[in-house]
Amino acid sequence: MSRSVIKILLVDDEPDVIEFMSYNLKKEGYSIFSASNGKDGIELAKKINPDLIVLDVMMPEMDGMATCRALRSLEQFKSTLIIFLTARDEEYSQISGFDAGADDYVTKPVKPRIFLSRLQALLRRSDTSKKQLNVKIGDIEIDPEKYLVYKGTETIELPKKEFLLLQLLMSKPGRVFNREEIMSRVWGNESIVGDRTIDVHIRKLREKLGDEIIKTMKGVGYKFD
Amino acid sequence: MSRSVIKILLVDDEPDVIEFMSYNLKKEGYSIFSASNGKDGIELAKKINPDLIVLDVMMPEMDGMATCRALRSLEQFKSTLIIFLTARDEEYSQISGFDAGADDYVTKPVKPRIFLSRLQALLRRSDTSKKQLNVKIGDIEIDPEKYLVYKGTETIELPKKEFLLLQLLMSKPGRVFNREEIMSRVWGNESIVGDRTIDVHIRKLREKLGDEIIKTMKGVGYKFD
DNA sequence: TTAATACTTAACAATAAGTTAACATTGGCT
DNA sequence: AGCCAATGTTAACTTATTGTTAAGTATTAA
Incomplete structure (x- = not known):
């Protein structure tokens, strides 16, 4: 679902905040709407139908949390991204915020650079999570969002490298991945690691x-089967 | 699909990065295009219609992953090579990168030497993998990606050398390959192995x-039939 | 900080793949 | 036909590749 322009709705009772954030976000190419x-x-x-809604927690009449709950009760906004704006010293805001269904929260005063990076991280994550269908082959299923693997009824937590390796092999079941390919896609370019490292990770998986799920093709590579 | 000049498209919002990479890639003889x-x-x-596209993940408005997905949704770019540029600490970049359909990713800051070697590895890989289509002759079919051979309904796994040998013979069915040719294409020019080695591999196949599928032309060579 | 977890490495073991050697068989040749 | 160089066959041998373990580093969490 890639759209050309991302729509953001700002809800805050302070016009200054709206104006400040509006300016900064527009500069980045987002389409901004606001309500007080x-x-x-x-x-x-x-x-x-915005892609993301920014809610101030402290608002007269209907505060951010109540608004968030109201939004979440509507089918349309079940998976819309919501960010809370809270004053630094509102101690319970974090917990209650997530409880009310927020995806993230940012403390005031808002620093544009920080806010933007949070926002982009959130959009990126959600963008992929919408498309990231869990892959299931045989009785093994991986959930990239949660970093979890299910085998039959049991749930297995894997460390990062092991997960990436499994994900790579499962991305094309049956196809043989040679060491060079595995190296490049799981370890990337920053680290040059020895040959045995791959084997050890395979072993752990x-x-x-x-034992049967990953097959060795000697001299060629590994494949998921 | 042999082309005289390889075209690379760089997409990054930072002009410095574009310029730096452009310089280094042009020096290697690639034809460079760019967009911000x-x-x-x-x-x-x-x-x-570039051969390879380098996408920065962090871009305002439409980030690398969204761009990648958009590209992949077009028939024209289904198999175009795509490399992501990511900051080292973007935690989700690896996973989401796979998911969005990237072929590889490289972390910033980009080191020319490393970037080039990965790029070349990728080009090399794709070049060969594109040529490696399944070949089916009679009731025998080979699948180079999975390193498998199908005979009728049964699936046969072959060791590397046997597979390469079969692949060679099947690449031009009916045509006779002499020993010298087989030697150089399966074993390469470095290794000097005895004469019986080929026979033994033929026997195993x-x-x-x-018995009937590989015919001996005494004094000439072997052919698949 | 410490503790815990993840990752990498190195040394060695195990194994499949590949090679060779010795001998058998074949089929084109005079 | 019968010779003989080329190929077939077998099993033992060699080697390259991968498996395994444990210990050393690095990274992360508490």
């Missing part, structure tokens, strides 16, 4: 998932 | 696939 209270925010959201 | 954002990148790609 929760009720208007929800109405506007229904019309424009076999230990956790069963 | 995803949208322009896609438009340019459509026009020039016959054992596994049936």
Whole structure:
């Protein structure tokens, strides 16, 4: 679902904050809409269907959390990204925020650079998570979002490298990946690691998932089977 | 698909990066094009049809992953090589990169030597893998990606040398390959092995696939039939 | 900080793949 | 036909590649 322009809705009762953030986000090419209270925010959201909503927690009448809950109760916004803006010393905001269904929160005063990177990270993550269908082959299933592997009924947590390796092999089941390829796609270019490193990781995967699932093609590579 | 000049499209919002990489790649004889954002990148790609596209992940508006997905959704770029540029600490870049359909990724800051070697590895790999289509003759079919041979309904796994030998003979069915040719294409020019070695491998293939499929032309060579 | 976990390495073991040597068989040749 | 160089066959041998373990580093969490 790649869209040309990402729509962001800002909901805050302070016009200064709206203006400041609006300016900074527009500069980055986002399309910005705004509302000064929760009720208007929800109405506007229904019309424009934003990709992301930024909610100030402290607002008169209907605060950010109530607004968030109201939005989440609507089918349309079940998976829309929501970021909370909170004052630094609102101690419970984190917990309650996530509880109310926020995806992230940022403390005021907002620093544009930081806010942008959080926002982009969130968009990137969600963008992929929408497309990241879990891959299931046989009784093994991987969930890239949660970094988890399911084997039958049991759930297995894998360290990063092991997960990446498994994910690579499962991305094209049956196809043989040679060492060079594995090296490049799991380890990347920054690290030059020895040959045995791959074997050790393969071994650990076999230990956790069963010996049969990864087959060695001697002199050629490994494949998931 | 042999082309005289390899075209590379660079998409990055930082002019410095473009210039730096452009300089280094041009020096190696590649033909370089560039765009400063995803949208322009896609438009340019459509026009020039590059062999390889380098995408910065962190870009305003339409980031590398969104661009990659957009490209992959077009028939024209289904198999074009794509390399991601990511900051070292972008934690999700690896996983999401696979998911978005990248062929490789390289971390910033880019070191020319390393970047070049990966790029060349990728070009080399794709060049051969594109040529390696499944070949089916009679009831025998070979799948180079999976390193498997199918005979009727049964699946046969072959060791590397046997597979290469079969692949060679099947690449031009009916044509006779003499020993010298077989030697150089399966064993390479470095290794000097005795004469009986070829026979032994031929024998093993016959054992596994049936006596009739490889015919001996005494004093001339072997052919697949 | 310490503790825990993840990752890498090195040394050695195990094994499949590849090679060779010795001998058998074949088929084109005079 | 019968010779004989080329190829077939077998099993033992050699080697390259991968498996395994444990210990050393690095990274992350507490």
